[in-house]
Amino acid sequence: MNIYFDNAATTPIENEVIEVMLSVMKDKYGNPSSIHRFGRETKVLIEDARKKIATILNASPSEIFFTSGGTESNNTVIYGAINDLGIKNIITSPIEHHAITHTLDMFEKIGLVKVHFAKINEKGQIDLLNLEELIKSNPNSLVTLMHANNEIGNLLPINDVSRLCSKYKVLFHSDMVQTIGKFDINLNNIEVDFVSSSAHKYHGPKGIGFLYINGKNKIKPLIYGGGQERNMRAGTENIYGIAGMAKALEIATTNMVDIQTHIKKLKLYAVSQLKANIKHIQFNGESENNGLYTIINFSVPKTNNSEMLLYNLDIEGVAISSGSACSSGSNSASHVLKAINISNEFTSLRISFCKYSTFDEIDVFINLLKRLL
Ligand SMILES: Cc1ncc(COP(=O)(O)O)c(C=O)c1O
Known part of the structure; x- marks a missing residue:
């Protein structure tokens, strides 16, 4: 998948x-x-x-x-x-x-x-x-x-x-x-x-x-x-x-209203499932319950496994980002997360949805995240 x-x-x-x-x-x-x-x-x-x-x-x-x-x-x-x-x-x-x-x-x-x-x-x-x-x-x-x-x-x-x-x-x-x-x-x-x-x-x-x-x-x-x-x-x-x-x-x-409604529901669901399944998760910026309805940015405490998380997710078919992907795939600490004092002790991830994203995909992603962490 x-x-x-x-x-x-x-x-x-x-x-x-x-x-x-x-x-x-x-x-x-x-x-x-x-x-x-x-x-x-x-x-x-x-x-x-x-x-x-x-x-x-x-x-x-x-x-x-x-x-x-x-x-x-x-x-x-x-x-x-x-x-x-x-x-x-x-x-x-x-x-x-x-x-x-x-x-x-x-x-x-x-x-x-x-x-x-x-x-x-x-x-x-x-x-x-x-x-x-x-x-x-x-x-x-x-x-x-x-x-x-x-x-x-x-x-x-x-x-x-x-x-x-x-x-x-x-x-x-x-x-x-x-x-x-x-x-x-x-x-x-x-x-x-x-x-x-x-x-x-x-x-x-x-x-x-x-x-x-x-x-x-x-x-x-x-x-x-x-x-x-x-x-x-x-x-x-x-x-x-x-x-x-x-x-x-x-x-x-x-189609803005329909698209917004769909993605807002996805975001609510993803936040609640992340909270329920991922230990010590913290949400960054306004992304937990305000902010742009397409973006969730969160951190988990660093472990040996979390260092390789993005690569392991990719191997399993899930594409997400650490911070911003606009900077040529660089994986260095993001200036945005630094500016809001997100410590280096955390691994930070951004998931961002569009109208094609589904609830099933969120379930698969969260199960995978749980397993890989
Ligand atoms: C907020 C913001 N500004 C500017 C850009 C750059 O836009 P473009 O890729 O069209 O040059 C991006 C993303 O790429 C962005 O997210």
Whole structure:
């Protein structure tokens, strides 16, 4: 039996999405920048996808820019804020994805920006008073905080943060890679300047995503070349990816309530079974009963057996993750778990579900875990 519980790392592509992508690959090959009929055809396809995505998120199509995914979207915002918007201070948290933290490190090292970390508590929740202090003392800054953490599933109180940013007139970027496609997100109701998204987290293809740039902000591209994406992102467009991403987001949002209900039940069941069967288990961040409904992160005391746990689970056909799988399969201690003081005396695991996950799979996984520990 193969069990895939690593959906926060990536999700399998939906069949209907594959069909849309295949039909584009077979029938549409014009370069969208070409003036002739073949080019116009693929241009229309791109603009239809943009409209669809914008409508779902209640944004304007002119605010959606296609990129290669979450990493590029995050880099574009940071680069643009520093280069084009005169940002000298960036306020963030210690538990952001490396697509933010490593980018900020690089810009700080070359002296272009000063990075300030808002405090978080041992549950990974942001200290809003401390955030306000940081914003107050750095008036011309960018706040970048992820909507949901990919390791421990914590959810940012995004409306509180956006209100703070508006109150002090600082820019607000949110990495919504883990939440777009999983919640009903209305960008017209959240005061946010930039949002990053990635299709492979909601059963779309890899290597495609988008950046939302609120119409009132103007930044320059990260990648220069042709004038694609209204001069915001050069390079011939990934037309299959774009069409597939729009379809994936449409499916995810059309069936959202049913999918959410199913996965929330799975999570409740998994937490109760883990508590009942695994001795000395502790849940990390908000993942036991709050946070993102797809993620559970937990620790067990280290034993000789737990060191090899991920490999042994893999041999038995179960794929899960330690911390974040987004960092090239590295198994070093996660910066997120370190930031919330999870001791090295524990082995920490993340399981993450999608709509295809089942109760039977949870039973198999927990029995196996019990046996392997
Ligand atoms: C929160 C978060 N941000 C950014 C990324 C990077 O996105 P991508 O893989 O599309 O570059 C990921 C995962 O890969 C993520 O979970």
